[in-house]
Amino acid sequence: MRFNFSGGPGVLPETVLQQAQAAIANVPEVGLPLLGISHRSDWFAAVLAETEANIRALLDLPDDYHVLFLQGGASLQFSMIPMLLLRGRDKSADYLRTGYWSAKAIPEAAREGRVRVIWDGERAGFRRLPNDGELDCAADAAYLHYVSNETVEGLQFHRVIGRDDVPRVCDMSSDFLSAPCDAHRYALIYAHAQKNLGPAGATVVILRRDLLDDVPPDLHTSLDYRSHVKAKSIYNTPPVFALYVVMLVTRWLLRDIGGLSRMGEINAAKAARLYGAIDASDGFYRGHAAAPDRSTMNVVFNLGSPELEAEFLAHAQTAGFSGLAGHRSLGGIRASIYNAMTQDAVDALCEFMDDFRQR
Ligand code: PMP
Secondary structure (H helix, E strand, O other): OOEEOOOOOOOOOHHHHHHHHHHHHOEOOOOEOHHHOOOOOHHHHHHHHHHHHHHHHHHOOOOOEEEEEEOOHHHHHHHHHHHHHOOOOOOEEEEEEOOHHHHHHHHHHHOOOEEEEEEEOHHHOOOOOOOHHHOOOOOOOOOEEEEOEEOOOOEEOOOOOOOOOOOEEEEOOOOOOOOOOOHHHOOEEEEEOOOOOOOOOOEEEEEEHHHHOOOOOOOOHHHOHHHHHHOOOOOOOOOHHHHHHHHHHHHHHHHHHOOHHHHHHHHHHHHHHHHHHHHOOOOOOEEOOOHHHEOOOEEEEEOOOHHHHHHHHHHHHHOOEEOOEOOOOOOOEEEEOOOOOOHHHHHHHHHHHHHHHHO
């Protein structure tokens, strides 16, 4: 088996994969293979109930939030959010443009209303994130949108930003449940599954109930969060398999890992090891992100030339390290070390990097 450093769909816990494999053949409580069980069965209702309860427990989520399981990936949230919060409003929304994914969200919001880009990292080559003094957050904004972890560039906010009196909306697709999170400080959090949660196909949306007090009247039913609240996330046929795996992963986080504080410590140790190897390489490996904004999930770096990077990737592939090519928009190398990536795998990669450099 290879070490899976893919940016996503990414590595999942070994025990979860084994349980999912067994369930594909047969779910004993139902006596059917997982891939043929109705989303309207009692069994699946229990799966969703446990997944929600696990997420609530992990995040210590107050009761005034809905937890929804939607489809359309994080990309559909780029549209559903401004449809709900910006359409027909006499306010503008504040967006941060910190990298590839936050940049994708902005044009979708602009279709629905006025958008202010309050910080644009392009001039800095998307190598760093703003400090609080550089952020001009409007007191009367409809909401503030940002991406907590830019998956492509490997930039991560290590703090909550924005004003407490403006709804905070955050795309946590690539660092959701990777460390403790003050969920109650956000009005809406969204994260697709295919990094830290499970297979692609499911997206978790956590939204404060009061956001649904004033919904534009002209939304399509399936693009209206209220439809999904009312139908308990089975308004239409959900990805039963993906959501079952999300349940297993949240159970693993609670029972095997022991919660988000411990998960955060494990992730910090893995990231420190890998950035340590980069920093100790005398410039042979060069980190993309400014040190204070380095991601604990996506470690992005370069070698001296594209040719050397190609050689590195070819050798890594032969040595059993998969998924290390940087995102197609950026090139270079990206080692994604999501929750399920083990310390042993990170150690092995660091040893490979040292060997490659010596050679
Ligand atoms: N946001 C972030 C931070 C991402 O990393 C990605 C995909 N990797 C997306 C949004 C888009 O997600 P999806 O493909 O589920 O629409």
